[in-house]
Amino acid sequence: MIKLKHLTAKRGDFSLGPIDLELEEGSYLSILGPSGSGKTLFLETCMGLLEPRSGSIFLNDKDVTEFTPEKRQISYLPQDLALFPHLDVRANILFGGKQRKLDDKLSQTRLSDLIDLLDLHSIIDRHDVNTLSGGEKQRVALARALLPGPSLLFLDEPFSALDANIKRQLQVKLREINQQLGVTILHVTHDQEEAFMLGERIAVMIDGCLRQIGSPDEIYYRPESLEVARFLRNQNIYEMTLTKIDHDGFLHLENDIKLKAPAFQGVQVGDQIAAVIRAEEVVIIRPNKPIGPELQDNLFHCVLEDILAFGGTHTLTVCIANSSVTINIELPNCAMRDFGFKIGDELQISLRQRSLWSIKMDTNKESTDVAV
Amino acid sequence: MLRRDSVFKLTMLLPLALLAGYFLILVSSQTAFFSLDDFITQLGQQDIRSAIFLSLIAATASTTIAVILAIPAAYALARINFPGKRLLDTFIDLPMVLTPIALGTLILMSWNTAIGRLLSDLGLTLPFTLAGVILAQFTVIVAISVRMLKASFEQVDLRQEQVARLLGCSAFGSFLQITLPLARRGILAAIILTWARAIGEFGATVMVAGTARGQTATLPSSIYLAMSMADLPKAVTLVVILIVISLLVLFGLRMITETKA
Numbered sequence: 001m002i003k004l005k006h007l008t009a010k011r012g013d014f015s016l017g018p019i020d021l022e023l024e025e026g027s028y029l030s031i032l033g034p035s036g037s038g039k040t041l042f043l044e045t046c047m048g049l050l051e052p053r054s055g056s057i058f059l060n061d062k063d064v065t066e067f068t069p070e071k072r073q074i075s076y077l078p079q080d081l082a083l084f085p086h087l088d089v090r091a092n093i094l095f096g097g098k099q100r101k102l103d104d105k106l107s108q109t110r111l112s113d114l115i116d117l118l119d120l121h122s123i124i125d126r127h128d129v130n131t132l133s134g135g136e137k138q139r140v141a142l143a144r145a146l147l148p149g150p151s152l153l154f155l156d157e158p159f160s161a162l163d164a165n166i167k168r169q170l171q172v173k174l175r176e177i178n179q180q181l182g183v184t185i186l187h188v189t190h191d192q193e194e195a196f197m198l199g200e201r202i203a204v205m206i207d208g209c210l211r212q213i214g215s216p217d218e219i220y221y222r223p224e225s226l227e228v229a230r231f232l233r234n235q236n237i238y239e240m241t242l243t244k245i246d247h248d249g250f251l252h253l254e255n256d257i258k259l260k261a262p263a264f265q266g267v268q269v270g271d272q273i274a275a276v277i278r279a280e281e282v283v284i285i286r287p288n289k290p291i292g293p294e295l296q297d298n299l300f301h302c303v304l305e306d307i308l309a310f311g312g313t314h315t316l317t318v319c320i321a322n323s324s325v326t327i328n329i330e331l332p333n334c335a336m337r338d339f340g341f342k343i344g345d346e347l348q349i350s351l352r353q354r355s356l357w358s359i360k361m362d363t364n365k366e367s368t369d370v371a372v
Numbered sequence: 373m374l375r376r377d378s379v380f381k382l383t384m385l386l387p388l389a390l391l392a393g394y395f396l397i398l399v400s401s402q403t404a405f406f407s408l409d410d411f412i413t414q415l416g417q418q419d420i421r422s423a424i425f426l427s428l429i430a431a432t433a434s435t436t437i438a439v440i441l442a443i444p445a446a447y448a449l450a451r452i453n454f455p456g457k458r459l460l461d462t463f464i465d466l467p468m469v470l471t472p473i474a475l476g477t478l479i480l481m482s483w484n485t486a487i488g489r490l491l492s493d494l495g496l497t498l499p500f501t502l503a504g505v506i507l508a509q510f511t512v513i514v515a516i517s518v519r520m521l522k523a524s525f526e527q528v529d530l531r532q533e534q535v536a537r538l539l540g541c542s543a544f545g546s547f548l549q550i551t552l553p554l555a556r557r558g559i560l561a562a563i564i565l566t567w568a569r570a571i572g573e574f575g576a577t578v579m580v581a582g583t584a585r586g587q588t589a590t591l592p593s594s595i596y597l598a599m600s601m602a603d604l605p606k607a608v609t610l611v612v613i614l615i616v617i618s619l620l621v622l623f624g625l626r627m628i629t630e631t632k633a
Binding site: 044047049068069070072074075076078080082083084085086095096099100101144145148 | 529531532534535536537538539540541542543545550553554
């Protein structure tokens with residue numbers, strides 16, 4: 001569908017790439033990155049709005065690097081929607097069909113389908129697009145992007161200005177559009193929840209480069225670098241020294257505490273390793289209950305230092321006894337009620353081996369190499 | 373607090389009241405010399421009718437040429453990046469800061485260059501011709517036109533043009549279907565203001581085309597001629613005509629800028 005080969009671009013002092021990426025037909029890729037990481041610049045380069053410095057862009061195996069934007073057959077939904085205020089709702093939606101010289105009957109059929117799909121019945125005859133609400137504008141802009149029947153749809157933070165309920169409705173619609181219409185979608189966002197909910201695959205962009213591409217689980221639980229781990233709000237990252245590699249395939253890591261973690265290739269005793277575990281993967285051992293074999297390693301006695309409530313979950317900060325190491329634990333409210341914890345309580349936790357992920361740190365530079 | 377606010381507002385309002393009073397004195401001073409009978413008689417005179425006609429024709433022609441050239445030039449300055457853009461952007465403002473007399477001198481001198489001589493040979497002479505009046509007015513107003521149009525184009529959201537391109541518009545299509553309609557109020561305002569500036573132009577016009585009655589004497593140069601010959605009724609009539617035109621322009625402009633997009 002779309003293939004990028006060593007694509008680089010520059011705007012002012014900011015450099016993008018080099019980026020290599022391949023997207024299958026009908027797939028949904030979320031490009032996740034912090035603000036200012038180059039996500040919009042990346043889309044603009046792919047769409048032909050910005051000339052790349054080097055590299056190539058292929059659409060359906062055709063090199064379109066030199067093509068003007070209108071010849072690339074990509075539809076675009078920008079963050080600010082960019083509806084045309086001098087046109088009414090219907091004319092906005094039909095605009096692309098007219099430009100692409102679609103047959104009138106086909107345009108009207110597609111319009112009618114989009115009215116049903118995006119529930120535009122009550123607003124299709126509105127004259128002034130400025131009188132539409134945020135959610136209505138979003139649906140009109142989406143309909144306008146879809147009417148020409150694009151095989152590729154680029155979305156640039158499309159829901160950032162919407163309230164949570166409308167955002168969720170439209171996210172569900174997008175998934176329908178991807179699955180029912182078979183439109184390949186490339187969606188850039190800084191919203192992690194949105195990226196993980198919608199993307200079949202996720203690419204993490206930091207400082208103009210794609211740092212990791214993978215399934216949502218791979219990105220969430222197995223970050224390939226400290227930068228990705230930190231961006232994905234991994235709250236428990238510990239820089240440790242590898243002291244021993246087991247014959248049965250475990251790494252022994254040591255710092256203030258000792259950890260046993262699954263081994264990976266390319267490491268040797270003495271290496272610096274970052275051990276990562278997500279806050280919701282930390283297991284709290286219930287008192288007077290037998291401890292299963294998978295919880296036997298990495299058991300720690302801790303003291304509860306802080307409790308923060310976040311709507312449906314709580315984050316507990318505990319300090320491992322006889323060390324200065326703190327660990328964050330995320331608990332759903334129902335579990336929190338069962339435990340009835342308060343600050344100062346003593347508890348026992350397990351950092352399960354299968355929940356631990358290790359990243360080999362590159363001691364020559366701040367960022368780290370990939371560890372798989 | 374409230375009293376302090378009142379003092380502040382008075383400090384700001386007083387100069388405004390003084391300015392309004394001063395303008396009122398300027399305009400009302402005409403009434404001392406104005407009589408409706410004189411006005412009607414003067415309007416019947418050939419040289420006044422000719423000055424009105426010439427001013428309208430020359431201002432419309434120079435504005436048309438200026439706007440036709442200024443629209444793409446202003447768009448280029450607003451949207452296209454090229455080497456030396458800042459320098460060119462500043463250079464194009466030159467006629468706005470240069471006195472019209474100096475501009476007129478420059479135009480006359482340029483007619484002594486090879487290009488000027490070639491144009492003269494082709495029949496485009498400037499002294500005492502309508503072409504001279506139009507060229508003088510064009511030179512004075514084109515920079516204003518570019519400046520105003522550039523501001524209008526900059527106010528159009530670039531993203532709307534980009535979306536139009538991705539929906540299938542060519543660069544020209546996007547310009548004609550999105551940019552121009554969205555900048556239409558600014559373009560109309562620019563046309564009206566440059567036309568008003570053209571119809572009031574005096575210095576460069578006199579320098580280039582002279583003040584031949586019935587040939588190159590526009591409304592402003594006719595006022596100058598009338599005053600230099602102490603013909604007050606004629607001068608007052610011409611001033612009143614210019615005031616009426618100016619007020620119409622200002623009201624038109626206000627209506628355009630205050631109309632909802």
